[in-house]
Amino acid sequence: MAENTASDGAPAKKGKLKLIILITVVLILAIGLSVAGTLWFLGDGLPGSDSEESAPAEEAFVPSSYVDIEKPLVTTVQAEGRQRYAQVFVSLSATDPEALAAAELHMPLIRSQLVMVLSSSQFMELQTPEGRRGLAEKMLATVNQVLEQEGKPAIDGVLFRNFVVQ
Template structure:
């Protein structure tokens, strides 16, 4: 009976230590893989900034628009008939200052744009090249007015709707 006097270990303690040890090893492996990934992504890349080398980052600034609510309607002569052109326009700029100036000088701009539109030929406006030439002429006219008034130029003149009749 002397053999039975030795207390036996509890059966759950050995398994609990093993589970805790395995959890710690898994957590350590996950942490090291995350740290290694960040290190390779940031330090291992040749374009990554190093030390005090600070690069300037360009910030994207979207263009802004001013839509002319009323359409430009002009008569266009075509051989023996009178034709009409109706155009809805918008101005595009990277800054607000040219658009504010276009709102301020809209009556003068509409007058100049109607003159440019009325001077076009009907057959020329039916082609893509003719419409592109009209856009260029309108842009030059608008920027000419804005230059006379001391305002910065607009980037583009856009057709929102273009109807020939």
């Protein structure tokens, strides 16, 4: 009787082993298909496909570089018959390093022109954010005009690092 139970248990183990192998194969196949489907939906394509050659080339990101005008721009501004002072620390930004090199080369002329733009501003204008944005735009146009006269590329922006009016 002991032999009968031993021989009945062996076929049951083989059936379980086949079931485990079948489930493992199905799971591996499902995981592989989900990874391939995810890659395809995200646009990366399937591994080994030549989707890189058929995709149009995107423009590469070029980070901005900055040049600080070391000394602050200090001048007087008119305010209701009184003289007030304005002190502005300025930086120039550009994606073209040649533009920043040209700005450094012509810094005395640029600095002089920026002081003139600042001194022509009204005190009450400089108190508002809109007035400061307008001043930054005027300064950008002035710097780009100087660089254009010298035959150099334009900068992208004028940034205020510190802005004091009193």
